[in-house]
Amino acid sequence: MFIIPKLQLEDIFACAQCGYCVKKCPVYYFLGWESTSPRGKMFTLKEILGNNSRLDEQKIHKLGKPLSMRFFNCTFCGLCKEVCHVEVDLLEIWSKVREVLYELGIVPESIIKLSETVKQSKNIYMMDNTSRMDWVTYTGADVNFKDSAEVVYFVGCITSFSGRVQSIAQAVSSLLNYVNEDWTLLKDEWCCGHPLVLSGAIREARVLAFHNVEMIESTGAKRVVTGCPGCYLALKHEYPRLLGKKPKFEVLHSSQLLSTYITSGRLVVPKSDITLTYHDPCELGRISGIIREPRVVLQSVTDTFVEPEYFGRESICCGSGGLLKAVNPSLAESIAQRRYGMLASTNVEVIVSACPTCVQTLAQTATTMQNGKRVIDLSQLIAERIGLM
Amino acid sequence: MTTSDKFLSELINRLGQEYVSVDSLEKLVYAHDFAALPKFVKLLFNTTPDVIVRPKSTEHVTEIMKLANEYKIPVIPRGSATWGFGGTVPVKGGIILDLTGLNRIIHLDEKNGLLTVECGVVWEDVIRFLRKTCWELPTYPSSALSSTVGGWAATGGIGYGSLKYGPFVKNVVKVTAVLPDGRVIVVDDNSDPSLSQLFGSEGILCVFTELTLKMVPKNEAEMPFMANFSNFANALMAAQEVLRLTRPHSLVLRTFGFVRTKDYVESDAYFFGCFNDNRRDVYEQYLKLDSIVNRYRGYLVPEDEARREWEERFYTLRIKKWGPSILGNEFIIPVHKILDMVRYCWQLGNQAHLDVEVEVMFISKDEALMFPLFLCDERKPIRYLMSAAIAKKVLDVAIKVGGRPYGYGLWNFPFMEIAEPEKKRELERMKSTLDSQNLLNPGKTIGAEVMLGLPLPGKLYSTFMDGVWVLRKVI
Numbered sequence: 001m002f003i004i005p006k007l008q009l010e011d012i013f014a015c016a017q018c019g020y021c022v023k024k025c026p027v028y029y030f031l032g033w034e035s036t037s038p039r040g041k042m043f044t045l046k047e048i049l050g051n052n053s054r055l056d057e058q059k060i061h062k063l064g065k066p067l068s069m070r071f072f073n074c075t076f077c078g079l080c081k082e083v084c085h086v087e088v089d090l091l092e093i094w095s096k097v098r099e100v101l102y103e104l105g106i107v108p109e110s111i112i113k114l115s116e117t118v119k120q121s122k123n124i125y126m127m128d129n130t131s132r133m134d135w136v137t138y139t140g141a142d143v144n145f146k147d148s149a150e151v152v153y154f155v156g157c158i159t160s161f162s163g164r165v166q167s168i169a170q171a172v173s174s175l176l177n178y179v180n181e182d183w184t185l186l187k188d189e190w191c192c193g194h195p196l197v198l199s200g201a202i203r204e205a206r207v208l209a210f211h212n213v214e215m216i217e218s219t220g221a222k223r224v225v226t227g228c229p230g231c232y233l234a235l236k237h238e239y240p241r242l243l244g245k246k247p248k249f250e251v252l253h254s255s256q257l258l259s260t261y262i263t264s265g266r267l268v269v270p271k272s273d274i275t276l277t278y279h280d281p282c283e284l285g286r287i288s289g290i291i292r293e294p295r296v297v298l299q300s301v302t303d304t305f306v307e308p309e310y311f312g313r314e315s316i317c318c319g320s321g322g323l324l325k326a327v328n329p330s331l332a333e334s335i336a337q338r339r340y341g342m343l344a345s346t347n348v349e350v351i352v353s354a355c356p357t358c359v360q361t362l363a364q365t366a367t368t369m370q371n372g373k374r375v376i377d378l379s380q381l382i383a384e385r386i387g388l389m
Numbered sequence: 390m391t392t393s394d395k396f397l398s399e400l401i402n403r404l405g406q407e408y409v410s411v412d413s414l415e416k417l418v419y420a421h422d423f424a425a426l427p428k429f430v431k432l433l434f435n436t437t438p439d440v441i442v443r444p445k446s447t448e449h450v451t452e453i454m455k456l457a458n459e460y461k462i463p464v465i466p467r468g469s470a471t472w473g474f475g476g477t478v479p480v481k482g483g484i485i486l487d488l489t490g491l492n493r494i495i496h497l498d499e500k501n502g503l504l505t506v507e508c509g510v511v512w513e514d515v516i517r518f519l520r521k522t523c524w525e526l527p528t529y530p531s532s533a534l535s536s537t538v539g540g541w542a543a544t545g546g547i548g549y550g551s552l553k554y555g556p557f558v559k560n561v562v563k564v565t566a567v568l569p570d571g572r573v574i575v576v577d578d579n580s581d582p583s584l585s586q587l588f589g590s591e592g593i594l595c596v597f598t599e600l601t602l603k604m605v606p607k608n609e610a611e612m613p614f615m616a617n618f619s620n621f622a623n624a625l626m627a628a629q630e631v632l633r634l635t636r637p638h639s640l641v642l643r644t645f646g647f648v649r650t651k652d653y654v655e656s657d658a659y660f661f662g663c664f665n666d667n668r669r670d671v672y673e674q675y676l677k678l679d680s681i682v683n684r685y686r687g688y689l690v691p692e693d694e695a696r697r698e699w700e701e702r703f704y705t706l707r708i709k710k711w712g713p714s715i716l717g718n719e720f721i722i723p724v725h726k727i728l729d730m731v732r733y734c735w736q737l738g739n740q741a742h743l744d745v746e747v748e749v750m751f752i753s754k755d756e757a758l759m760f761p762l763f764l765c766d767e768r769k770p771i772r773y774l775m776s777a778a779i780a781k782k783v784l785d786v787a788i789k790v791g792g793r794p795y796g797y798g799l800w801n802f803p804f805m806e807i808a809e810p811e812k813k814r815e816l817e818r819m820k821s822t823l824d825s826q827n828l829l830n831p832g833k834t835i836g837a838e839v840m841l842g843l844p845l846p847g848k849l850y851s852t853f854m855d856g857v858w859v860l861r862k863v864i
Binding site for chain 1: 410412413414415417418419421422423425441443469470471487489490511513514532534535536703704706707709710712713714715766767768
């Protein structure tokens with residue numbers, strides 16, 4: 001039996017079934033059936049609640065895999081929470097349900113594989129974790145491995161291992177060097193644990209959190225910077241909850257750091273007439289509230305910055321959030337194509353984002369299109385404009 | 390192969406597997422609408438659909454209706470299910486016709502300001518689409534972020550902008566509708582049946598599939614406003630004077646009665662709305678509003694705050710979080726009876742020990758749409774059932790003072806005989822002509838049926854609810 005905490009129980013009943021979340025949901029947009037919508041899932045939850053605010057295990061087992069697929073066919077983009085009529089924290093509920101499903105072993109095969117992979121290899125690619133720093137050799141980046149530093153650059157699995165976006169790590173490193181920051185990489189970085197939190201594997205995520213916090217704190221760093229919104233979310237918001245204490249460092253996303261450098265005059269970017277649009281990553285914009293900073297950076301580069309249809313808090317997911325790419329790759333691809341279409345229709349030269357997953361997904365989609373646009377990360381854009389790459 | 394198997398296989402053959410579902414989870418979530426159903430309802434009605442279909446065209450709807458006739462299976466049309474009167478809840482299983490897949494904006498006649506859309510288009514998409522044009526919607530529902538154009542045509546059709554531009558029915562040129570026998574007709578003001586006969590028929594006479602809407606040229610200026618008052622009577626009088634002296638796009642009055650603070654008698658209130666016109670007229674109207682608000686000792690809030698309230702206009706149920714459930718009703722009432730009705734709602738809330746929010750949307754100088762909400766908790770089933778009778782009590786009095794329900798559906802059907810007997814006769818006549826097999830949304834609006842097709846007499850239902858109310862006092 002799983003007891004739903006009181007506040008979340010109130011929320012399940014408070015859901016007005018108004019449907020404001022339905023049309024916004026990027027998954028519902030393609031699947032179309034009510035049960036795949038946030039409203040449908042909330043109603044389902046209400047129906048599988050037994051007496052005394054407990055999720056009825058028997059009912060969950062009876063509904064089995066189809067139920068589980070409804071909750072894993074979700075990008076965790078948080079748009080449902082954003083438009084919620086009664087301000088229900090739907091992301092919190094989806095997390096809790098995934099946790100329950102994971103505990104009961106009713107999760108898609110790909111999720112079990114992923115969590116096993118992370119548990120064993122400490123990264124999401126089943127690579128030997130000692131090869132995590134191979135990107136340094138591949139890109140020729142100038143990096144530091146110090147025992148102590150002011151700033152730790154937490155690279156993250158995707159940026160470290162995925163060839164398409166390793167240049168983001170190169171860009172961030174070169175920018176940190178350019179402003180003479182006292183920084184270092186971690187000697188033994190592990191996956192941030194966010195994919196495990198999204199899988200519902202909380203206990204396993206806690207192990208990773210503990211290791212990473214210990215590693216970061218051993219450097220005495222006051223600040224950790226990451227270019228990955230998933231890592232940012234884990235380090236900033238999930239770790240305090242997983243570990244029951246606030247780590248002794250401040251967490252910043254690279255866009256925040258760049259914005260500070262630019263506004264303080266530490267970093268001067270030559271303006272050009274390049275035309276740009278910006279895709280707000282869900283975990284950075286809507287969920288973490290970092291919307292202004294990337295725009296400060298972009299506006300330092302060009303005056304011809306065009307907002308796409310749906311931006312800021314209203315931005316639409318690229319399709320790769322919430323582990324959807326692992327659970328339902330074709331659906332993730334459809335969502336990516338939709339979002340790419342919106343961005344490309346701004347008729348700009350370059351699409352910019354501030355997330356390795358979004359950049360990777362949108363760039364991949366661009367290659368399948370005729371005259372596909374260039375998709376790059378914000379840090380790459382700045383490093384290029386300054387002439388560091 | 391049983392009849393239902395045959396039906397299903399033929400349905401899939403004609404439409405394609407991707408448009409049909411018999412999944413048990415799907416059946417679960419399509420068995421309800423906006424309102425939380427008390428458990429006893431499931432004893433009276435078979436609310437679980439047999440199959441859910443998501444048509445993509447008028448031709449699909451026609452096919453489904455023909456097949457339903459052949460196999461005598463009920464069809465329940467459904468938009469976004471944001472109406473709380475049980476209009477999309479099956480009462481004897483059948484086919485749920487989920488129309489949200491018909492969601493194309495077909496054509497904008499830029500010259501004449503006529504927009505043709507499919508029935509499943511959500512209002513917000515229409516509003517967004519029109520931003521790039523020189524036209525705007527005259528009226529749209531308060532649930533515009535999720536409700537569909539076809540859904541609003543089938544139900545009330547009163548919302549924001551109705552005060553200035555009239556109800557939805559006055560802003561539609563023609564519609565394409567599928568009749569219960571599967572025939573497709575194009576309906577306008579002069580056709581037989583006419584637009585006004587089919588509009589608001591709550592899905593018992595036809596399924597709207599395409600609608601051509603009248604737009605209005607975009608106004609030069611838009612000025613939201615909001616005014617707070619220390620008591621409801623002053624707010625109401627000020628609102629009436631605003632109606633008399635200005636031409637607002639919308640005017641909505643809200644007040645709250647809280648059991649916990651005993652704040653019923655002198656509850657504060659506020660109204661908000663918007664002027665849209667040319668710049669000069671908007672400015673002049675705003676000056677008039679300012680002097681009216683001052684005269685009634687109100688406080689006109691700063692423009693940015695008023696704009697925020699206006700942007701929040703679709704979020705009328707924020708208060709539900711404190712329930713976490715709500716009970717309520719919606720009815721149209723003469724403006725001069727608003728004060729009496731609000732007091733009666735407070736009285737009922739006090740008796741049932743429930744907090745109340747009352748929202749009044751003015752639809753003309755003489756009439757308003759009233760929406761009282763009583764906060765309750767469905768997790769306490771006995772108390773919830775007892776309190777459910779409050780929705781009937783409030784409507785009883787509204788009708789007595791000259792009001793009429795905004796909709797009938799499943800829950801308000803007994804009131805049609807009392808509130809609008811002529812309309813009921815007309816609907817009954819049309820129902821028997823157009824749907825002799827009673828397949829389209831049966832057991833709604835003009836009469837209900839319980840399990841096994843037994844009729845549920847309106848009087849029995851009313852007496853039951855009255856009994857529940859009395860029982861509540863005893864318990």
